[in-house]
Amino acid sequence: MALHVAVIGSGPAGIYTAEALVKQSAEPVEVDVIERLPTPYGLVRYGVAPDHTSIKSIANYLRRVLELPQVRFLGGVTLGSDLSVDDLLGAYDAVVYCTGAMVDRRLGIPGEDLPGSVAATDFVNWYCGHPDVDPARFTLDTSEVAVIGVGNVAVDVVRVLAKTADELRATDVPHEVLERLEASQVKAIHMIGRRGPEHAKFTLKELRELGELANADVCVRPEEAVVLGGDFPRQIQGNITILQSWAGRGAVGRPRRLDVRFWLRPVEILGTERVEGLKLERTRLSEEGRVVGTGEFETLPVGMVLRSVGYQSVPLPGVPFSERTMTVPNEAGRVREREYVAGWLKRGPTGVIGTNKSDAAETVRTLLSDLEGKAPGAGTGHGAIDALLASRSVRPVTYEEWQAIEAAEGELAKSLSRGERVKLVGLEAMLRACRP
Ligand SMILES: Cc1cc2nc3c(=O)[nH]c(=O)nc-3n(C[C@H](O)[C@H](O)[C@H](O)COP(=O)(O)OP(=O)(O)OC[C@H]3O[C@@H](n4cnc5c(N)ncnc54)[C@H](O)[C@@H]3O)c2cc1C
Numbered sequence: 001m002a003l004h005v006a007v008i009g010s011g012p013a014g015i016y017t018a019e020a021l022v023k024q025s026a027e028p029v030e031v032d033v034i035e036r037l038p039t040p041y042g043l044v045r046y047g048v049a050p051d052h053t054s055i056k057s058i059a060n061y062l063r064r065v066l067e068l069p070q071v072r073f074l075g076g077v078t079l080g081s082d083l084s085v086d087d088l089l090g091a092y093d094a095v096v097y098c099t100g101a102m103v104d105r106r107l108g109i110p111g112e113d114l115p116g117s118v119a120a121t122d123f124v125n126w127y128c129g130h131p132d133v134d135p136a137r138f139t140l141d142t143s144e145v146a147v148i149g150v151g152n153v154a155v156d157v158v159r160v161l162a163k164t165a166d167e168l169r170a171t172d173v174p175h176e177v178l179e180r181l182e183a184s185q186v187k188a189i190h191m192i193g194r195r196g197p198e199h200a201k202f203t204l205k206e207l208r209e210l211g212e213l214a215n216a217d218v219c220v221r222p223e224e225a226v227v228l229g230g231d232f233p234r235q236i237q238g239n240i241t242i243l244q245s246w247a248g249r250g251a252v253g254r255p256r257r258l259d260v261r262f263w264l265r266p267v268e269i270l271g272t273e274r275v276e277g278l279k280l281e282r283t284r285l286s287e288e289g290r291v292v293g294t295g296e297f298e299t300l301p302v303g304m305v306l307r308s309v310g311y312q313s314v315p316l317p318g319v320p321f322s323e324r325t326m327t328v329p330n331e332a333g334r335v336r337e338r339e340y341v342a343g344w345l346k347r348g349p350t351g352v353i354g355t356n357k358s359d360a361a362e363t364v365r366t367l368l369s370d371l372e373g374k375a376p377g378a379g380t381g382h383g384a385i386d387a388l389l390a391s392r393s394v395r396p397v398t399y400e401e402w403q404a405i406e407a408a409e410g411e412l413a414k415s416l417s418r419g420e421r422v423k424l425v426g427l428e429a430m431l432r433a434c435r436p
């Protein structure tokens with residue numbers, strides 16, 4: 001009899017877990033990949049920037065896993081509302097939680113909830129066409145925007161704000177979003193780091209891309225690009241060299257301007273009805289290496305503040321969760337008997353897509369060493385879970401139905417004379433496309 005495993009979440013961690021189960025198990029294995037959206041691939045579809053088409057093509061690798069005969073995709077099924085942990089443990093031999101990190105970290109400063117103060121998670125979801133965010137959610141009707149944070153997500157957000165709609169026309173950005181980007185009034189973008197260039201989290205390749213923007217001048221203040229000490233790792237030295245080469249370089253009259261700023265921390269988002277400014281305090285490092293304020297302030301006259309200070313996982317009902325690390329406590333992926341975790345939910349919201357492959361492999365090694373050789377227990381196969389879902393009137397989106405959604409996105413792109421695909425927005429439109 002086969003080992004039956006449920007993988008919850010179809011992002012990179014979930015799909016690499018399914019692949020590792022099939023490849024590593026000495027016994028036959030059947031894997032159900034259960035996903036709350038009708039579409040697979042998690043942040044590869046709804047996170048990776050639309051103009052990073054080569055990275056997005058990792059989906060071609062992930063799709064081959066979903067097409068393995070031992071793997072089934074069940075879209076539109078949510079752990080928590082459609083199924084409980086007990087339901088899963090009653091139907092499978094083991095469960096692997098791979099639900100990622102879906103919400104933003106908070107800044108904890110006054111004004112954070114004013115209209116116009118936006119979490120990068122929401123903005124990214126918007127331009128990626130995530131069904132949780134209405135395409136009418138954002139109107140870029142302000143001339144100055146601040147992006148807080150100097151990680152790779154901040155760089156993505158800055159690029160999308162700085163590029164013209166024409167530069168994004170061949171991507172999969174939803175058409176309603178492209179129209180809003182076309183009408184953008186944004187002229188100045190300020191990207192704010194609370195520490196120095198040597199502490200920035202963005203990677204060299206991503207930083208370099210900012211210097212290649214055709215529609216925006218990139219400026220750095222010489223005094224903020226100064227770095228004390230030396231002997232930095234290659235990536236960091238590369239960042240410093242690029243930033244210093246931009247320092248003092250004047251604007252050459254491109255329509256938009258990006259100011260990359262350092263040693264400034266946000267202390268208050270100003271405004272009454274909506275964002276009217278951002279108050280920043282100059283910082284330095286204390287002797288213990290902590291960021292501390294110097295008492296010197298400056299205010300930027302921005303109408304929008306994008307907070308890109310990291311993602312955060314949310315607890316799953318019935319699954320242990322540490323409020324300290326905001327992850328599921330585990331030992332090499334083991335949570336409790338027959339329960340496992342992989343990906344961002346296991347180790348926190350850092351690391352590129354590939355990091356999840358070795359991470360998933362570790363979890364699967366633990367799972368198989370716990371279960372292999374033992375007669376499969378609870379796992380009753382597809383029948384039990386299918387019957388349970390049917391009894392709750394939940395009809396999972398199948399892999400074939402997902403392919404119909406993909407085909408409709410290709411058709412839409414063709415009809416609009418845009419690239420290979422244009423995202424369908426909203427659950428209704430997706431379900432109409434696959435269940436005409
Ligand atoms: C904006 C952004 C851009 C990025 N760009 C890049 C890049 O260009 N290159 C790169 O290498 N890395 C990039 N990364 C990092 C990469 O996306 C992550 O390393 C990776 O996606 C984490 O995988 P995961 O499977 O743990 O989480 P996710 O990809 O988030 O997948 C989690 C899945 O679980 C599903 N889910 C959540 N809750 C439930 C539930 N209750 N029931 C069922 N399903 C559920 C979600 O819908 C989702 O599909 C980016 C990250 C972000 C945030």
Ligand SMILES: NC(=O)c1ccc[n+]([C@@H]2O[C@H](COP(=O)([O-])OP(=O)(O)OC[C@H]3O[C@@H](n4cnc5c(N)ncnc54)[C@H](OP(=O)(O)O)[C@@H]3O)[C@@H](O)[C@H]2O)c1
Binds near residue numbers: 151
């Ligand atoms: N192209 C790609 O490969 C790509 C694209 C996107 C994302 N990713 C990956 O996805 C992961 C998540 O990226 P991310 O950008 O969300 O997170 P991140 O790399 O952790 O960057 C978060 C940024 O926010 C800053 N920050 C945190 N709290 C702050 C506060 N209270 N006030 C001001 N600034 C604050 C951090 O500064 P401190 O350092 O001072 O804390 C840091 O600059 C990363 O591993 C990233 O590499 C990769």
